[in-house]
Amino acid sequence: MTTPNPSSESMLERLFKLSENKTSFRTEVLAGVTTFLTMCYIIIVNPMILSETGMDHGAVFVATCLAAAIGCLVMGLIANYPIALAPGMGLNAFFTYSVCLGMGVPWQTALGAVFISGLVFIAISMFKIREAIVNAIPMSLKLAIGGGIGLFLALIALKNAGLIVDNPATLVGLGDLKQPSVLLALFGFLLVVVMHHFKVRGAIIISILVLTGISAALGLSEFKGVVGAVPSIAPTFMQMSFEGLFTASLIGVIFVFFLVDLFDSTGTLVGVSHRAGLLKDGKLPRLKKALFADSSAIVAGAALGTSSTTPYIESSAGVAAGGRTGLTAVVVGILFVACLFLAPLAQSVPSFATAPALLFVGVLMIQGIVHIDWEDITEAVPAFLTIVFMPFTYSIADGIAMGFISYALIKLLTGKASTVPYMVWIIAVLWTLKFALFGG
Numbered sequence: 535m536t537t538p539n540p541s542s543e544s545m546l547e548r549l550f551k552l553s554e555n556k557t558s559f560r561t562e563v564l565a566g567v568t569t570f571l572t573m574c575y576i577i578i579v580n581p582m583i584l585s586e587t588g589m590d591h592g593a594v595f596v597a598t599c600l601a602a603a604i605g606c607l608v609m610g611l612i613a614n615y616p617i618a619l620a621p622g623m624g625l626n627a628f629f630t631y632s633v634c635l636g637m638g639v640p641w642q643t644a645l646g647a648v649f650i651s652g653l654v655f656i657a658i659s660m661f662k663i664r665e666a667i668v669n670a671i672p673m674s675l676k677l678a679i680g681g682g683i684g685l686f687l688a689l690i691a692l693k694n695a696g697l698i699v700d701n702p703a704t705l706v707g708l709g710d711l712k713q714p715s716v717l718l719a720l721f722g723f724l725l726v727v728v729m730h731h732f733k734v735r736g737a738i739i740i741s742i743l744v745l746t747g748i749s750a751a752l753g754l755s756e757f758k759g760v761v762g763a764v765p766s767i768a769p770t771f772m773q774m775s776f777e778g779l780f781t782a783s784l785i786g787v788i789f790v791f792f793l794v795d796l797f798d799s800t801g802t803l804v805g806v807s808h809r810a811g812l813l814k815d816g817k818l819p820r821l822k823k824a825l826f827a828d829s830s831a832i833v834a835g836a837a838l839g840t841s842s843t844t845p846y847i848e849s850s851a852g853v854a855a856g857g858r859t860g861l862t863a864v865v866v867g868i869l870f871v872a873c874l875f876l877a878p879l880a881q882s883v884p885s886f887a888t889a890p891a892l893l894f895v896g897v898l899m900i901q902g903i904v905h906i907d908w909e910d911i912t913e914a915v916p917a918f919l920t921i922v923f924m925p926f927t928y929s930i931a932d933g934i935a936m937g938f939i940s941y942a943l944i945k946l947l948t949g950k951a952s953t954v955p956y957m958v959w960i961i962a963v964l965w966t967l968k969f970a971l972f973g974g
Contacts, residue, residue: 549612550859557858562616565857566865567958571736572848573866576602577873578742578880579888583690584841587634587641592765595880597838599870600767605843606867607830610860613823616852617806618866619831622844623895624683625794627690628930629841633787636929642775645836647784649774651791652832652842659825662804670957671928675937677902678917679794680923681935684899689925691711691892694885695719712753715886718745722890726735735851738891745887746879755887770839786968790931795842799828802845810853847898912948916941937964 552558581594597623605619633644653830657663663941692698696716701707710906729737750757778784803824812819824845831843852862903921920937924930942962945954 536894538918540972546861546967550861552859552861556650557856559861561856562859562861565616565852565855565862566869568735568855569616569849569852569857569862570866570869571739573618573620573846574731574736574873575738575742575868575888575891576623577870577876578739578883579623579891580621580626580840582883582885583630584641586630587644589641589839590765590769592877593767593770596765596767596874597770597835599873600838601831601835601840601843603870604657604834605637605869606863606870608721608830609824609827610844610863610867612791612860613820613827614860615803615807615812615820615824616810616859617803617824617849617861618725618852618863619828620847620870621835621840622795622798622842622846623892624687624798624899624930625791625842625844625881626840627683627687628790628794631690632929632931637783638739639784639787639789640775642773643777643779644841645770645783645839646774646776646779647788648791648858649833649836650776651788651795652829652836654788654792655795655829655832656826659822659829667919669865670955672955674906674913674917674959675865675941675958677906678920678937679934680798680918681900681903682921682937683794683930684896684926685921686896686928686930687892688896688898690927691889691896694892695889695914696886697889711905715749715753715865715884718748718754719886719889721745723885723893726890726894741890742883745890746883749884749887750882755884756882758882761875762878764874766839772837773839774836781872782968786931787964788793789840789964790934791933795832795844796826796932798844799825802849803828804848806845806847806853808851812858856877899956912944912950915944935969938962939965949959 546552546559550562552562577595577598579597581591584594586589602620603619609615609617609619629644629648632640633640633647689698696709696713697719698706711717722741725744726737726741729740734740746755746757749755751823779788803821808818828843828845835841835843849857854868906913906917916937919940920933921938922931922933929935938958938961942954942958945951
């Protein structure tokens with residue numbers, strides 16, 4: 535790998551403080567490539583999910599690449615952290631299946647909700663409000679929200695793979711296991727699991743590409759090529775609509791976008807930074823700058839035409855490879871820009887090829903529920919309801935609502951009302967009023 539010349543080296547030193555963080559240009563670049571390989575599946579999965587709302591696939595593809603690039607570059611250049619950002623899994627599912635398809639909200643209005651949630655995020659990131667909200671939410675509910683989203687993604691994956699189909703008698707049933715697409719999806723999932731076990735970099739994207747290749751070879755899908763012209767972003771660019779956005783139901787949508795990203799971003803930032811040894815006395819220096827990177831990427835992403843952007847836990851792969859500074863994130867951002875020319879490949883991927891990726895992300899997201907205090911029934915039941923209501927109602931928002939309402943109610947009836955943070959009471963009352971006045 536080419537080492538930069540002395541002048542550029544000194545510039546990189548000033549920007550990223552490489553020597554202070556005991557790293558080098560070569561190490562940071564390799565870390566950036568590693569992180570990118572673990573998360574680049576999003577350029578294929580995100581357009582596929584969002585296009586179900588009626589959004590143009592090509593435009594969403596471009597928006598995904600650019601939103602990820604903007605988030606990574608801001609995180610790298612301003613916050614100087616080796617943490618990459620891209621449109622978040624779970625948030626894109628909420629956008630598509632809960633808001634647009636479930637509630638019948640036009641995708642333009644849903645983008646408006648994402649935009650407003652980003653502005654709210656910017657506002658609270660400038661003050662201590664973020665810490666107050668995060669600290670006030672019980673750990674059991676935080677962990678349950680992540681686990682519930684994991685199950686929700688798993689349900690979508692199984693449906694896309696044809697492994698689960700609707701059944702008039704039992705609501706859902708097992709699909710036809712003899713179908714080639716179903717068999718390929720199962721093979722893809724096993725492939726991801728085995729490669730992940732042996733720590734193969736880019737396991738998810740490799741699985742997607744292998745299934746796409748096999749599918750095209752068998753004539754199950756059309757292969758449109760690898761490299762091509764960058765699609766037009768015009769169909770989604772600045773298409774946000776704010777009409778009817780401030781009705782009770784859509785305020786609830788904005789709140790869910792905000793709440794999920796708040797937990798996701800905070801947890802990822804702290805988790806990855808801890809692994810990199812960047813925490814000082816248990817706290818994250820330059821936290822405001824890191825949160826600004828996240829929130830500005832959300833706003834930019836909504837303007838471009840994608841759901842909420844968030845820090846990726848896959849950044850820990852780059853940290854494990856030695857990444858310690860924002861140069862890692864900048865490398866990831868540059869690679870996302872380079873992906874703009876891969877639109878034909880993204881459009882060649884059949885839905886069953888991305889199903890293993892969604893299912894595996896579900897596995898990773900549900901792991902956190904082991905830290906819930908299952909022995910305390912007043913903590914276990916609200917967490918359980920949060921987790922199960924998300925897939926069974928096909929709504930992340932309903933799962934969050936049931937979690938908060940049940941938490942407050944159970945604590946009240948068991949004489950533990952004084953242990954419930956005021957923020958939980960507020961959220962529980964708001965959700966109750968929403969259901970009482972406007973239904974589910």
